[in-house]
Amino acid sequence: EAAVTQSPRNKVAVTGGKVTLSCNQTNNHNNMYWYRQDTGHGLRLIHYSYGAGSTEKGDIPDGYKASRPSQENFSLILELATPSQTSVYFCASGDLRVEQYFGPGTRLTVL
Amino acid sequence: GDSVTQMQGQVTLSEDDFLFINCTYSTTWYPTLFWYVQYPGEGPQLLLKVTTANNKGISRGFEATYDKRTTSFHLQKASVQESDSAVYYCVLGDRGSALGRLHFGAGTQLIVIP
Numbered sequence: 001e002a003a004v005t006q007s008p009r010n011k012v013a014v015t016g017g018k019v020t021l022s023c024n025q026t027n028n029h030n031n032m033y034w035y036r037q038d039t040g041h042g043l044r045l046i047h048y049s050y051g052a053g054s055t056e057k058g059d060i061p062d063g064y065k066a067s068r069p070s071q072e073n074f075s076l077i078l079e080l081a082t083p084s085q086t087s088v089y090f091c092a093s094g095d096l097r098v099e100q101y102f103g104p105g106t107r108l109t110v111l
Numbered sequence: 112g113d114s115v116t117q118m119q120g121q122v123t124l125s126e127d128d129f130l131f132i133n134c135t136y137s138t139t140w141y142p143t144l145f146w147y148v149q150y151p152g153e154g155p156q157l158l159l160k161v162t163t164a165n166n167k168g169i170s171r172g173f174e175a176t177y178d179k180r181t182t183s184f185h186l187q188k189a190s191v192q193e194s195d196s197a198v199y200y201c202v203l204g205d206r207g208s209a210l211g212r213l214h215f216g217a218g219t220q221l222i223v224i225p
Contacts, residue, residue: 040217104152
């Protein structure tokens with residue numbers, strides 16, 4: 001069974017603070033993705049990665065950084081969190097020939 | 112650029128009703144199209160996939176047909192159940208890149224009343 005896990009599942013942060021969201025996959029997929037989900041927008045791509053050591057900007061990268069230290073792990077980093085980054089964040093692994101497998105999501109609230 | 116349009120934000124039906132969710136897409140490539148479903152508290156999961164090779168996808172009683180002429184990819188089910196209550200996303204796969212990027216529609220919340 002394909003598996004993508006995310007931590008933490010819920011996070012409350014203060015404006016200006018640093019936030020790191022973590023993702024782990026056991027699918028051995030080369031590609032990994034970070035999305036945010038907001039009502040009326042569906043899921044929007046923030047960053048993605050071809051493999052260990054690579055990160056690429058998606059459609060809405062401003063205010064976010066990403067890190068892919070290994071095949072299994074992909075992190076999303078908010079260096080200076082803002083209230084507009086309050087959202088639900090999803091990590092996924094896969095490629096176009098197979099479905100993308102999504103994690104359970106992280107609910108982030110920035111106060 | 113590639114995009115997907117879902118106009119129905121919410122659909123409310125009774126059990127055994129017919130379901131129809133509209134979706135249209137825009138792309139310069141031959142599309143690969145998906146419907147993903149998201150249950151409360153979970154991430155999206157693939158419901159069905161259609162390519163230009165097969166035109167039609169069927170899964171768990173749901174059916175979607177890709178129509179190149181109208182650039183549409185509507186989702187249908189003959190008889191919905193309460194367990195079908197979820198958010199449904201129409202998704203366009205970007206074959207213009209090797210990354211396998213997905214473009215999501217805004218989603219349609221389906222509420223099925225028992």
